[in-house]
Amino acid sequence: MTDLLVRRHSVHGMPVESYVEELRDRLPEHDVRLARTPEEEREGIVDATAVTGTDIDESLLDRAEDLRLFAGMYAGYGHLPMDTLRERDVAVTTASGVHGPNVAEHAVASVLAFVREFPTAFDRQRDHEWRHFQGHELAGSTVTVVGLGAIGQGVVQRLKGFDVTTIGVRRHPDDGGPTDEVVGPDALHDALARTDYLVLACPLTDETRGLVDSEAFGTLPPEAVLVNVARGAVVDTDALVSALRSNEIRGAALDVTDPEPLPADHPLWGLSNVLVTPHNSGHTPNYFNRLADIVAENLQRVEETGRYEDLRN
Ligand code: NAD
Numbered sequence: 001m002t003d004l005l006v007r008r009h010s011v012h013g014m015p016v017e018s019y020v021e022e023l024r025d026r027l028p029e030h031d032v033r034l035a036r037t038p039e040e041e042r043e044g045i046v047d048a049t050a051v052t053g054t055d056i057d058e059s060l061l062d063r064a065e066d067l068r069l070f071a072g073m074y075a076g077y078g079h080l081p082m083d084t085l086r087e088r089d090v091a092v093t094t095a096s097g098v099h100g101p102n103v104a105e106h107a108v109a110s111v112l113a114f115v116r117e118f119p120t121a122f123d124r125q126r127d128h129e130w131r132h133f134q135g136h137e138l139a140g141s142t143v144t145v146v147g148l149g150a151i152g153q154g155v156v157q158r159l160k161g162f163d164v165t166t167i168g169v170r171r172h173p174d175d176g177g178p179t180d181e182v183v184g185p186d187a188l189h190d191a192l193a194r195t196d197y198l199v200l201a202c203p204l205t206d207e208t209r210g211l212v213d214s215e216a217f218g219t220l221p222p223e224a225v226l227v228n229v230a231r232g233a234v235v236d237t238d239a240l241v242s243a244l245r246s247n248e249i250r251g252a253a254l255d256v257t258d259p260e261p262l263p264a265d266h267p268l269w270g271l272s273n274v275l276v277t278p279h280n281s282g283h284t285p286n287y288f289n290r291l292a293d294i295v296a297e298n299l300q301r302v303e304e305t306g307r308y309e310d311l312r313n
Helices: 017-026 038-047 058-063 082-087 100-115 118-126 150-159 185-192 214-219 237-245 286-305
Strands: 003-007 031-035 050-053 069-072 091-093 142-146 165-169 181-183 197-200 225-228 251-254 274-276
Touching: 003 017, 003 038, 017 031, 017 286, 031 038, 038 058, 050 286, 058 082, 069 286, 091 286, 100 118, 100 150, 100 197, 100 225, 100 251, 100 274, 100 286, 142 150, 142 185, 150 165, 165 185, 181 185, 185 214, 214 237, 237 251
Parallel strands: 003 031, 003 050, 050 069, 069 091, 142 165, 142 197, 165 181, 197 225, 225 251, 251 274
Antiparallel strands: none
């Protein structure tokens, strides 16, 4: 019997107990335990062969002699102590793909909200004001998606049928992609000049930090709308505020911001052409279902094959 220890976390504000139940359903042969406190984690890790969580407490690894798998709950692994885990022969799996449907839907909903001017509609409804306003049409416009991973591809897939032209920006454009056109980062500005809706779905890396800066806002057409479901720091926040205030772009839907949480007195809250959601797009009940599917499958593969090496990426 394998012991799977679930580190206690609040994930997107959802109670982790439901994730534990999903895992128990899928792994009836296993002892799936939730570490509710740091003390329970310290005790539980001693005979755990697998741990799942958003990260792992490196200081406890000396106690984890049986540990063979860390099943991460995030798509990325850059925040994990990879060298230490490798030295200890602990395989690492990620939850890459878990956010495809929920975050992609949120990005498409954000695009449509600005197409139909829903922020204006909400303002007028709040004020009980029956006054017409002009919307837009998505058909015929160009949507640029930066990052063609699970989320970016999910966005493109969902936009099919809306009669839009899509441009994908990816590090290796020769790999192709589901968009009408695929370009590399060096052609970003050429793409921005033709963009009506810019969707950011790339990881935050040295290359992407501040990618959308004042120069980028200058290149985007004034009717362009920014949708950021990636990480806040992919956008230069000061440049964004300035672009929104001066109508250099039409609006922005921000599921992620820099800083996070967005302070109550931050100027972004007060701009009528901004839709802020509090890093909320992953927050659906199906998230834990998909996560449990991925983790259970990885755990079973480790047990069946014993080939930890194959799972490292
Ligand atoms: P993923 O790993 O499936 O895809 C990321 C893609 O971005 C990869 O194809 C990668 O090659 C590409 N990429 C890397 N550097 C790039 C660059 N410089 N330019 C263009 N593309 C680049 O990840 P995913 O599940 O699609 O998630 C993407 C990002 O979205 C995550 O890294 C995370 O920061 C963010 N995210 C946000 C939420 C949220 O709640 N808003 C949830 C999950 C993920």
